[in-house]
Amino acid sequence: MSDEFDEIQGIFFEECSEGLAVAEEGLSAMASGDVSPDVIAGVFRAVHSIKGGSGAFGHNALLGFSHRFENVLDGVRAGRIEPTDDICQVLLNAFDILSDHVAAAQSGSEPPADDDMLHRLDMILEGPSAGAAPAPAAPAPAPEPASDEFGFVPVAAQVEDFDPFGFEPVAVAIDDLVPAPEPAGWMVRFAPSRGAMANGSEPLLVVRELESMGARITGVDREKLPSLAELDPEESYLVWDLALPASVEEQDIRDCFDFVAPDSKVDIEKEEAVVVPSADVLPFDLPTLGAAEPVALETIAAPAEASPTVVALDLPKGSEAAKPAAKAKAQGGGESGQTIRVDLSKLDQLLNLVGELVIRGSILSDRLSPADQERVELPELSRLTRQIQDNVMSLRAQPIRQAFSRVPRMLRDLMAETGKKVILETTGETTEVDKGVIEKIGDPLTHMIRNAVDHGIESAEERLAAGKPEEGTIYLSAEQKGARIIVRIRDDGRGINRARVLAKAVERGIVPAEASLSDEEIDALICAPGFSTAETISNISGRGVGMDVVRSNVEALGGRLEITSVPGEGTTFTMALPLTLAILDGMIVRLAEQRFVLPLTNVIETVQPEPGQVQATSPSTEVIELRGKYLPVRRVGEMFGMGSSRPPEESLVIIVENESSGHVGLMVDTIDNRREVVIKSLEDNLHPIRGLGGATILGDGAIALILDIDALVSANGVGGKYAVKGMAA
């Protein structure tokens, strides 16, 4: 049980974090004026679910806080509380404390101080708009213990209590008899209302249960029982009198009436001396108690007896299964498939195995002749493998919305802090990315947004003076391009001040004073270790983390960070992230007899240069003339310091396309073949090396390094230049 309990608690915390993300997104939307019922209901449900689970695990502080928070949200939902800007701000702050509560419950640490916030929430609840009609949850049936050591725990007081429908009105004030001597027994009169058999209730069951506690029926009043012709089998007509021994607890008797219709009549009285009658006193035998009851029983029993069908677990296609939270949010979007929660490590293991399968497939295709491959149906096997691989990868995919959802909130805080006005425009939130990637881009994303507000967007005055709208805009977008997810953070601010950046870099010894750098190289400097243009560390952005950390985080993910900036028009940070950390289509190329994998994603064509087609334009740069155009050419072997490569006419030039650099030619010695490879990360074994994206195992068991095309073609290349010096670190 305890293992199960821990496991369920794990699910609970997972749901908490999903709920928090939903709540944060919704609250931010509310704060920016979207107070549609769907948004409010979403926030309410998220907090409500956190509360619901917290009680089950005894997280009382969390329970108490989420309960009060929920009350206010309920008021907003019901229209009793108007979500003004001020109230939204309080709700956002309350959200922060809720997050802290969840974190504290999860780590078992001290819950956060929430007295002040609880007070503010109460103020809202009691506020003028709620004055006329107090929130219904406020007069909770639970006695409100002002505050015990865990704070306010209204629901916990309910824990042990069943909360029957309308039980209270029928309760007899037994306490009136308190001074009476020890009773000899209980007298119970039970008069089910006419409609007591509606709603799946069955009054006879109450009688049966009382009997099981030792009750004897002392009388049945059938005065209201109509003639058979007039009898409605779905109505109740009888009144029972029962006697119970004194040893039975009153509460146990009351419990039996938990689910009795509220307009039924129940009297429970203590009797000095109860005569427990023998069976022959009964007016007639219970089983033949008139037509009404047995007939009603039949109608209840019939459907229940229908053989229950066990339905096979219908595991929906791929990604659907992995994102219950997202699905819950997609109101009415798509049919509700059944979902199943799976331990992430199991998926990873599956992914790994699929990877191995792909490698085995490669080995087979290496060793078998094309004819043999056909004979053993290897192509079919490869196709299936590819499908399994796609499916497994989609299991791990989640909409990037999860990472984006905290941005609006953060922007709001930033605006309050800096006094700048910023509008956020988001596109592509539904783009699906590997869960591991989503988890890790949160911090870099946060930092880049901070950076954009702190350094990019100008003050309102400065903007107006520059002829720009008073409000700055940050565009946040995600899209899938080939095997990469491109996340862009673009601002329409002042752009990078290159003179200042260069001066600072020289001052900090990052580049030599005499260096002449291109604009791109200067822009890239802001990601150099130890570089920070922020003269004062602002309250919000300054956590001692610079863009260099952002960059290395992105690179550790197998991603790449690019910066482009136009003075006066703004700056764009582009993160190119791997869609998955798993498998890619590659070309096996040779450089100085060593094999490398060149990802096929960006490859446009390959060219066997004619003599003279590749020309030097300077001692260090070459171009290839291709159909009347000149494209830059890079000798990959030389870039890696693997000695001078062959003359161009004995080499091959692979034309690749790159986001920022357009078409570039990469010169390699030869091309072996094309192959799917399983990406093995380098990060644990080798320091991230610019220009290398990972390693793989080839069909013959040899290890080959995977080239990072974007790094190869980018202005910085892979080695030699100043700007690169510290960047690989």
Place this chain on the structure above:
Amino acid sequence: MSKLILTVDDSATIRMLLKTALSAQGFRIESANDGAHGLERMREVKPDLLITDINMPKMDGFELIEALRGEAEFKATPILVLSTEFSDEKKARAREAGATGWITKPFDADKLGAAIRRVCP
């Protein structure tokens, strides 16, 4: 044959808790994750008893109960509401919709079992 119960709750935590607690008491458990899904599953598994949450996406507990009571097959199936809410207003609404009983979360496993046996012996 032990009783078959369908639990409907959008929280996986609650679904798991119910399944664990009630399986241990000999009930067979099926579950669904929102009202619309619950309606679908009711028609498929035809359980002896339904335990449903109120606040759920797509179709809330009230709507689910109303829809079920509108179907002859489920007219007499006991339906227990399991909710963190406990206002009389909500309970009255559930009763009106056709719920058999109301249990407040968090629940005590033994008491829940007793309540189930009370409406579905």
